[in-house]
Amino acid sequence: MTSISRRTLLAAGAGAGLLTACGSNTGRGGGGDGGGSGPKLSQWYHQYGETGTEQAVQRYAAAYKKAHVSVQWRPGNYDQQTAAALLTGSGPDVFEVNGPTLDQIQGGQVVDLTELLDGVRDDFNPAVLTPKTYDGKIWGIPQVIDMQLLYYRKSLLKDAGVEPPTTLDALVDAARKLTSSKVKGLFLGNDGGAGVLGGTPLYGAGLSLVTEDGKVGFDDPAAARTLGKLHRLYADKSLLLGAPTDWSDPSALLQGLTAMQWSGLWALPQVQKELGDDFGVLPFPKDGSAGRPSVPVGAYGAAVSARSRHPEAAKEYVKWLWVERTDHQEDFALSYGFHIPARISLAEKAAKLKSGPAADAVRLSTEHGYAQPLLWTPAGQSAYQDALSRIIKSGASADRELRAVVRKVSAELDRVKKKS
Amino acid sequence: MDDALVRAGRALRLVLLIALALLFLIPFYLLVRNGLSSEQDITSPEWTFLPGELRWENVRELFDDPSVPFARTLLNSALIAVATTLGTLLLASLAGYGLARIPYRHANKVFYGILGTLLVPAAVTFVPSFVLVSSLGWISTLRGLIVPTLFSAFACFVFRQYFLGFPRELEDAAQVDGLGHWRTYWLVVVPNARPVFAAVGTIVFLGAWNSFLWPLVIGQDQSAWTVQVALSSFTTSQVIRLHELFVAAAVSILPLLLVFLCFQRWIVAGVERSGID
Amino acid sequence: MSRRNALWFWVFVGPFALGLALFTYVPLVWSVALSFFDAHNTVTPTHFVGLDNYTAMLKDDAFVDSLKTFLVFTAFIVPATYVFSLSLALMVNRLKRARAFFRSVFFLPAACSYVVAALIWKMSLFNGVRFGLANTVLGWFGGDPVAWLSTTDPPWYWLVIVTVRLWLQAGFYMILFLAGLQRIDPVLYEAAAVDGARPGWTVLRHITLPQLRATSVAVVLLLVINAFQAFDEFYNLLSDARGYPPYARPPLVYLYYTALGQGQNLGLGSAGAVILALVIAVVTVGQARWLKLGRTDADG
Numbered sequence: 001m002t003s004i005s006r007r008t009l010l011a012a013g014a015g016a017g018l019l020t021a022c023g024s025n026t027g028r029g030g031g032g033d034g035g036g037s038g039p040k041l042s043q044w045y046h047q048y049g050e051t052g053t054e055q056a057v058q059r060y061a062a063a064y065k066k067a068h069v070s071v072q073w074r075p076g077n078y079d080q081q082t083a084a085a086l087l088t089g090s091g092p093d094v095f096e097v098n099g100p101t102l103d104q105i106q107g108g109q110v111v112d113l114t115e116l117l118d119g120v121r122d123d124f125n126p127a128v129l130t131p132k133t134y135d136g137k138i139w140g141i142p143q144v145i146d147m148q149l150l151y152y153r154k155s156l157l158k159d160a161g162v163e164p165p166t167t168l169d170a171l172v173d174a175a176r177k178l179t180s181s182k183v184k185g186l187f188l189g190n191d192g193g194a195g196v197l198g199g200t201p202l203y204g205a206g207l208s209l210v211t212e213d214g215k216v217g218f219d220d221p222a223a224a225r226t227l228g229k230l231h232r233l234y235a236d237k238s239l240l241l242g243a244p245t246d247w248s249d250p251s252a253l254l255q256g257l258t259a260m261q262w263s264g265l266w267a268l269p270q271v272q273k274e275l276g277d278d279f280g281v282l283p284f285p286k287d288g289s290a291g292r293p294s295v296p297v298g299a300y301g302a303a304v305s306a307r308s309r310h311p312e313a314a315k316e317y318v319k320w321l322w323v324e325r326t327d328h329q330e331d332f333a334l335s336y337g338f339h340i341p342a343r344i345s346l347a348e349k350a351a352k353l354k355s356g357p358a359a360d361a362v363r364l365s366t367e368h369g370y371a372q373p374l375l376w377t378p379a380g381q382s383a384y385q386d387a388l389s390r391i392i393k394s395g396a397s398a399d400r401e402l403r404a405v406v407r408k409v410s411a412e413l414d415r416v417k418k419k420s
Numbered sequence: 421m422d423d424a425l426v427r428a429g430r431a432l433r434l435v436l437l438i439a440l441a442l443l444f445l446i447p448f449y450l451l452v453r454n455g456l457s458s459e460q461d462i463t464s465p466e467w468t469f470l471p472g473e474l475r476w477e478n479v480r481e482l483f484d485d486p487s488v489p490f491a492r493t494l495l496n497s498a499l500i501a502v503a504t505t506l507g508t509l510l511l512a513s514l515a516g517y518g519l520a521r522i523p524y525r526h527a528n529k530v531f532y533g534i535l536g537t538l539l540v541p542a543a544v545t546f547v548p549s550f551v552l553v554s555s556l557g558w559i560s561t562l563r564g565l566i567v568p569t570l571f572s573a574f575a576c577f578v579f580r581q582y583f584l585g586f587p588r589e590l591e592d593a594a595q596v597d598g599l600g601h602w603r604t605y606w607l608v609v610v611p612n613a614r615p616v617f618a619a620v621g622t623i624v625f626l627g628a629w630n631s632f633l634w635p636l637v638i639g640q641d642q643s644a645w646t647v648q649v650a651l652s653s654f655t656t657s658q659v660i661r662l663h664e665l666f667v668a669a670a671v672s673i674l675p676l677l678l679v680f681l682c683f684q685r686w687i688v689a690g691v692e693r694s695g696i697d
Numbered sequence: 698m699s700r701r702n703a704l705w706f707w708v709f710v711g712p713f714a715l716g717l718a719l720f721t722y723v724p725l726v727w728s729v730a731l732s733f734f735d736a737h738n739t740v741t742p743t744h745f746v747g748l749d750n751y752t753a754m755l756k757d758d759a760f761v762d763s764l765k766t767f768l769v770f771t772a773f774i775v776p777a778t779y780v781f782s783l784s785l786a787l788m789v790n791r792l793k794r795a796r797a798f799f800r801s802v803f804f805l806p807a808a809c810s811y812v813v814a815a816l817i818w819k820m821s822l823f824n825g826v827r828f829g830l831a832n833t834v835l836g837w838f839g840g841d842p843v844a845w846l847s848t849t850d851p852p853w854y855w856l857v858i859v860t861v862r863l864w865l866q867a868g869f870y871m872i873l874f875l876a877g878l879q880r881i882d883p884v885l886y887e888a889a890a891v892d893g894a895r896p897g898w899t900v901l902r903h904i905t906l907p908q909l910r911a912t913s914v915a916v917v918l919l920l921v922i923n924a925f926q927a928f929d930e931f932y933n934l935l936s937d938a939r940g941y942p943p944y945a946r947p948p949l950v951y952l953y954y955t956a957l958g959q960g961q962n963l964g965l966g967s968a969g970a971v972i973l974a975l976v977i978a979v980v981t982v983g984q985a986r987w988l989k990l991g992r993t994d995a996d997g
Contacts, residue, residue, distance in 0.1 A: 242825015
């Protein structure tokens, strides 16, 4: 939905492979139910697109002996469906979620999972574990890490005499130079970037969405200056808009509609397959003297519904799948799509992540990765996204727009703090 | 001279109509064109009116797709749409008749209570409805997909208006023959009101076939998916293979077009004699 | 007698009324109740907040903006659809041959779901790149591709929205008008011809339109309700995985994101929905009054 969150990020990314998945049926066909005895558990995933993912999660579930796990694969708007289902007793026991959100935690909709990570907590990437931690307790077990980054076609940049941009000004400049009547310079999604970029430019300016002590992180003139530059991209007509596929799908880059595209790590295998060596990856460039490059990272977490009839069995299953069975975790991260395992020890071992652009990407995520803070609520997020859209597309005054957002986000922060 | 003017006007009207008809058909044409194209033909920068090669195998691939049981979803949709239509017709026509014909002190109040719900957007009551149906244990059941949608205020309203204009003589004759309300309704009124049943039935059928949000949230098991949910499983994930999406869309509206063409005459007749207006 | 009638009344109306009460009124009352509570992620809230949700909603610029946008949209789309479908009906009605054909063609889109229509419009007809049909046609005349749904200046997205809506709906209303036209007594036209009224505008104004008044009232009411409750085609055309742009955003879409998404502020969403329902009620009732007043004037 409106959130910049990992869930939508993955949901979108999933598309890349979805229809390819339709063509082949690998793994054990269709069997939705696990083979175990014991209580019945229902587990929800959003629809991943990568070939074989659904069969893989079915296989994991079937291998679990202590409960009878049935997997549900949900198409459509996953947030909305889980949100509605969590209000009732007929929802999932175990479900993946981009979060859980602060309201879900405060509303008592999910179960405390802290004990599941006893002894291995340090092995989980802190960048993605932190947003799943509230009140010192852990509410979701990270499954895999995803990230977004800037892809560019080396040959097109070379032809136009443009260096890979390392500052926002250089990016604006490069996008303009790369734009011709046939090819656009940059693709940030069909909405011009308001949706996918989110807080990334703010982190690029050395700011943040919410500070560590829970204050608005962009109440600063630098924020307006940086966001204002994004309008330049739009006004220069350097942005690709209205492509049939969105930013999450590398098609626009591969079909030659754009020279640079912001997309997800999941697109990398496909880009590599089609473009060979003719591409590189970059972080979102820094802006201003306090700036630093930034890349968004995040992780879907496995959570247990508080309305589950078998919360203990559900917790045990989550521990088995996402903590103990490192073989499944590695398989899930790297055999179908392209994700970074959430456990540091696994990520370090993975051969696929050790060379080429994949290694660059992993390096970017550790050096420049930021995750959306837990305190960044959907209401604040949607106000920010509206403002960003107006700044980019309508050239609205970034100063004035941001002042309104700061007010709104402060009110939200007050609200959620009051509840704790 | 007037004659020439009239004739010129008529010709102009015909040209305009043909042009508009072509415009109205373009989307259907695009649906079929893209559905039978290869991916390259759809995204080719050079526009072609027909793809280089008509790929009928797109249709077969759609039904063979292991990730979505497309034939099953069509069947579910048909089942749900038929059941919803029959149920709605029964409930709404009875209610419409009662409101129009049986004298009762509070009939008007009841009528406005029904009519008023037309003003309330369905989205308003969505979450409580969902919780309610879920607490009945109807998630992923045909019951849950069908029963809550059977009470269409719109259909009831149309029936009432129609029966208000229904010739009273027929019923009076029936009453003289000693038939009560119940038997009058079944033996005299229903057989003479077929057009309005056809008209309302078609509209309800279309709505049931095309509805999306409710089946998506209630039909949680893949075995309970409708064809619209199956379509969304192609669209929500940033489709790459446009042709599969288009061929699925084309197949999904085919049954409707058939129903529609068959019943169109009835709809017009039904509307004409009913009080939809 | 009257007691027996009452019994029969409920035999006929009872099942329907009961279902409506359970599946519409219960959720409705529940929603209204929620609107007075702080209901984040719950449908059984405990924290009563009085009118806070209502004031918050009315102070929310995004919501008020969407209401305003849709007042304007309604003011445009209602007359546009009205005129367009009436014109279709008038033209089709005059045909001597091929009438069923044209009627079918214009009516056929009503069988399309909004999802399918939005798909065609967004991905094929009005996509923003060179292989969209609209851009192909532009290209023949030497124009540059236009990003129809993403361009805010000029706001081309309205063209996309209005055309898809007209395509989907005009046929249905055309049928209503055709039925109305069938019921006009031909004697009226003959009398007008005798009086020397030229066919065309005069006849339309003095005979056809007044005779169609009943149909018009129904069509306008349906159109108004439809315009304010717009959701499907907007959602399918303009939303993406990350949300919905801050323009052309119907109130229902905004509420949907507030209350049904990850942001599950059900109290606030319900308050907004109640406000919207009230706006619809006021506009609809106002419209009905105004149109009926028009009738007495004309008849008198």
